[in-house]
Amino acid sequence: MYTFDNQHQLIEAKFDRIDAYGLAGIVVESRGGGGNGQPQINPGYNALMRRLLEVAAGQQLSLSLVTLESRPAQAAPANTRILHLASSYPLHISAHVKQREALRTEIGRVSAGMFQKPGSKGGNPQKRIGLYFANANQREALLDALASASIEQPGDAALQETEREQVQKARIGQSGFRRELELRFKDGCPLTGISTPALLVASHIKPWRDCTPQERLDPDNGLLLSALADRLFDRGLITFDDHGKLLTNPAFPVEELARCHLQTDTPLPMSTATRGYMAYHRECCERVWSKV
Secondary structure, three states: OOOEOOOOOEOOOOEEEEEEOOEEEEEEOOOEEOOOOOOEEOOOHHHHHHHHHHHHHHOOOEEOEEEEOOHHHHOOOHHHHEOOOOOOOOEEOOOOHHHHHHHHHHHHHHHHOOOOOOOOOOOOOOOOEEEEEOOHHHHHHHHHHHHHOOOOOHHHHOOOHHHHHHHHHHHHOOOHHHHHHHHHOOOOOOOOOOOOHHHEEEEEOOOHHHOOHHHHOOHHHEEEEEHHHHHHHHOOOEEEOOOOOEEEOOOOOHHHHHHOOOOOOOOOOOOHHHHHHHHHHHHHHHHHHOOO
8 A cells, every 4th residue: 555645745655454463553564675776665664654653643543562574573473573662552652743753763773673683784774564553443544544634735725626536536545445445346447357456546436526424435435447447437438327237428439448448248246335326426427428
């Protein structure tokens, strides 16, 4: 998963869910590479750690545990992977920037000294770190906050409508909403067969701007589509009937549709709630199509 900073810039560092020690956590991938002309992996590691702590503070969350999850640590007993910090667990994440930064620095310093090979000098503070919360609800609250953070900030008002919707879609794509869609659409995009996560978008059926907060997080209001299929659906060039059969805008040139290579033999799976959302989408499409 990826997220954005509070200036709407993508943070180039990956994180994901992790469950261990009877707790629900987030693991931040290591920063590495960059030698011999190779691109650096997860260069935004520090920016991501700062962002996670910032949003967790805003949610008034505490860290139940911080662990080292790098490869050398994986073979070691679980209790030896725990970071022993100056304060005891659980760690309250301060709302003050300087105190959060001190915590981030301490995590880097302590983890750098763990599992070093004999005779090695120094350490790499940019290691794979597990941040654990008391339960899954707290973790999902953090993920949802990361997804929706800053959507209503003043900076968003300066964005064009299309840009704002894409920012919102990208943020919500990192939350539990996307995770649930990934479970439902295990084979990837049902229209293209594309399954590479980086090429898939967690799409809302009922447009974001028309949704209640609950509808924005309802997986029945979602489809996991390739970037191409998402654009077709978002622009009202395609939709689906109550049986999951593909419907196309009559103004959409047949030859262009053929170039999209959409798979239409298998109907889209439709729950009762999804049919309701799709009916709303069809109404939006039909208002446009009636003018064609």
